[in-house]
Amino acid sequence: MAALIYRPEYAGYDFGPEHPFTPARLAMLLDLLQSLGGPVSPIAAPAATREEILSIHDEAYVATVEALDRGEARPEADQFGLGTPDNPIFPGMDRAARWLVGGTLHGARLLMAASERRVLQLGGGLHHAQRGRAEGFCLYNDLAVAIQALVDHGYRVAYLDIDLHHGDGVQNLFYDNERVLTLSFHESGHYLYPGTGHIQELGGGTARGLSVNVPLEPFTGAEDYLEAFEAVVPRALDWFSPHVLVVQAGADAHFDDPLGDLALTTQTFQTLYRRILELADTHTQGRVLFTLGGGYEAQVVARVWALLYLTVMELPVPQKLPPDWLERWRTVLGPAVGQNLHDSEQTFPELGGREARTRRNRDVVARLLDSLCPLWF
Amino acid sequence: MLVKDIMRSPVTVIPTGTTLGEAFGLFQSRGIRHLPVVDQGRLVGVLTDRDLRATTSNLSGTPHTAGDPVSTAMTSPVLTADPLDPVEDAARIMRAHKIGCLPVMDGAELVGILTGMDILDALILLTGVTKPSSRLEVALADQPGELARLTAFLASRNINIHSILTCPGPGPGGALRTVLRVDSNQGRPLAEALRAVDFEILWPPPKPWPN
Numbered sequence: 181m182a183a184l185i186y187r188p189e190y191a192g193y194d195f196g197p198e199h200p201f202t203p204a205r206l207a208m209l210l211d212l213l214q215s216l217g218g219p220v221s222p223i224a225a226p227a228a229t230r231e232e233i234l235s236i237h238d239e240a241y242v243a244t245v246e247a248l249d250r251g252e253a254r255p256e257a258d259q260f261g262l263g264t265p266d267n268p269i270f271p272g273m274d275r276a277a278r279w280l281v282g283g284t285l286h287g288a289r290l291l292m293a294a295s296e297r298r299v300l301q302l303g304g305g306l307h308h309a310q311r312g313r314a315e316g317f318c319l320y321n322d323l324a325v326a327i328q329a330l331v332d333h334g335y336r337v338a339y340l341d342i343d344l345h346h347g348d349g350v351q352n353l354f355y356d357n358e359r360v361l362t363l364s365f366h367e368s369g370h371y372l373y374p375g376t377g378h379i380q381e382l383g384g385g386t387a388r389g390l391s392v393n394v395p396l397e398p399f400t401g402a403e404d405y406l407e408a409f410e411a412v413v414p415r416a417l418d419w420f421s422p423h424v425l426v427v428q429a430g431a432d433a434h435f436d437d438p439l440g441d442l443a444l445t446t447q448t449f450q451t452l453y454r455r456i457l458e459l460a461d462t463h464t465q466g467r468v469l470f471t472l473g474g475g476y477e478a479q480v481v482a483r484v485w486a487l488l489y490l491t492v493m494e495l496p497v498p499q500k501l502p503p504d505w506l507e508r509w510r511t512v513l514g515p516a517v518g519q520n521l522h523d524s525e526q527t528f529p530e531l532g533g534r535e536a537r538t539r540r541n542r543d544v545v546a547r548l549l550d551s552l553c554p555l556w557f
Numbered sequence: 558m559l560v561k562d563i564m565r566s567p568v569t570v571i572p573t574g575t576t577l578g579e580a581f582g583l584f585q586s587r588g589i590r591h592l593p594v595v596d597q598g599r600l601v602g603v604l605t606d607r608d609l610r611a612t613t614s615n616l617s618g619t620p621h622t623a624g625d626p627v628s629t630a631m632t633s634p635v636l637t638a639d640p641l642d643p644v645e646d647a648a649r650i651m652r653a654h655k656i657g658c659l660p661v662m663d664g665a666e667l668v669g670i671l672t673g674m675d676i677l678d679a680l681i682l683l684t685g686v687t688k689p690s691s692r693l694e695v696a697l698a699d700q701p702g703e704l705a706r707l708t709a710f711l712a713s714r715n716i717n718i719h720s721i722l723t724c725p726g727p728g729p730g731g732a733l734r735t736v737l738r739v740d741s742n743q744g745r746p747l748a749e750a751l752r753a754v755d756f757e758i759l760w761p762p763p764k765p766w767p768n
């Protein structure tokens with residue numbers, strides 16, 4: 181029914197204890213899934229090969245990552261975005277990144293072989309990585325490698341990115357590709373990294389109309405988000421009629437995330453996941469590949485991605501968090517976690533300036549659709 | 558950033574005897590809007606697409622025709638720039654005179670051309686907006702050492718600054734608005750850390766809910 185991809189080696193993608201993109205999130209999540217939904221036996225996918233990485237990335241860049249992986253000094257590393265506070269160098273980094281790419285690529289292969297319709301890769305989603313450069317915690321672009329394989333198989337691919345941040349790496353890599361539709365919902369780049377994802381970025385050449393960006397105002401909540409989603413996504417899929425949907429399901433658009441200012445709740449995420457599965461049923465015969473992505477508050481990502489898992493697997497959603505799990509991860513989770521899987525309705529305050537925000541979000545969607553409609557129909 | 562760093566070179570020029578029809582052809586085929594006009598290698602004017610439209614329009618009393626020489630329609634004399642002029646000086650001259658280009662002269666030799674589009678490119682480059690980055694806006698007290706304190710803080714965290722711009726805030730003695738683009742996905746944590754050491758951060762704003 182649905183395949184889960186994961187292996188303990190994913191924990192090797194570790195930029196160190198000070199870094200927000202910590203693998204502790206994954207171990208904690210897997211433990212929660214086991215406590216909530218019964219035994220989990222994920223598929224352990226092989227690491228992506230060097231050749232598979234080179235389907236997307238430049239040789240000079242990959243060779244540099246490999247050298248750093250072996251502990252060699254490379255003074256030119258910073259030219260490749262490596263050795264920065266966002267992308268620190270660590271031994272084994274090439275191998276660690278290839279495990280993640282391998283998992284996402286394996287997910288794509290399961291869909292191509294028709295052995296699965298739904299796949300959840302419990303890792304990856306490194307959407308900022310560029311052809312010749314590490315960016316924003318992302319070394320290799322697992323999503324792009326998987327999308328390229330799906331395109332080579334003859335598929336038209338719709339990529340949907342619900343991470344807090346603009347999916348700039350994936351967008352850039354397929355900007356001129358008429359077989360790939362990219363849809364990114366994100367907090368506007370007025371001050372948030374990476375600063376792109378404007379409505380005017382529409383795709384190049386014959387792929388004009390195939391890059392779609394919905395930048396939302398800081399502090400945008402569920403209502404505006406879901407309204408924008410409904411105004412854009414069903415139409416886009418209807419027009420493009422993809423064979424498969426690839427979803428970067430970052431959890432950093434949650435209101436408690438320390439890196440951003442979107443204000444989604446666990447309830448919003450569950451609504452989104454259900455809707456995405458529905459859209460896959462309608463438009464891609466159910467074929468959908470989910471990856472994880474950003475998400476930097478431990479107690480939030482555990483709950484949000486547990487909901488993703490339960491929704492994708494069509495398992496019941498319990499109200500309470502397992503007490504033994506809470507106990508085991510108490511120090512990582514911190515005091516804010518509470519007792520329940522969902523956010524309590526009281527934790528999220530009503531924000532001022534809501535009408536102005538809603539008006540600006542609606543304007544953005546209207547202007548985007550004004551640009552797209554002549555290209556689509 | 559100097560004029561020579563962002564000017565277009567080599568530059569397409571036309572002799573004074575060129576017809577308006579030929580100039581129109583060049584505008585179309587090369588996708589340009591300004592043509593320096595030379596007489597025996599000496600710059601004597603600039604023909605802009607605006608000059609061409611205005612003088613050939615049926616709406617003008619006596620429209621020029623395709624066979625007329627460009628010397629009858631060009632703007633002359635011409636303001637020029639030196640390759641070593643700072644870009645902002647060139648921008649100020651273009652703005653003050655409401656002109657769309659400056660031919661760039663090295664002595665008597667025409668070595669390039671600077672257009673409004675090149676000035677926009679310079680602005681984009683100066684703001685660092687072409688690289689993935691977070692944007693911070695800081696109000697700095699207008700006194701010595703404040704900018705150094707800010708950059709020292711970022712340096713201590715090994716944060717690379719793509720660009721840094723300042724502009725005066727409202728009122729005399731007001732704070733300097735300083736806009737930084739930093740090579741990091743961690744703009745908000747950085748803003749919080751700066752607030753903790755008493756910088757006034759305008760963007761990103763504090764989260765309106767307890768964290």
Ligand SMILES: [Zn+2]
Pocket residue numbers: 343344345430432473474475
């Ligand atoms: Zn993100």
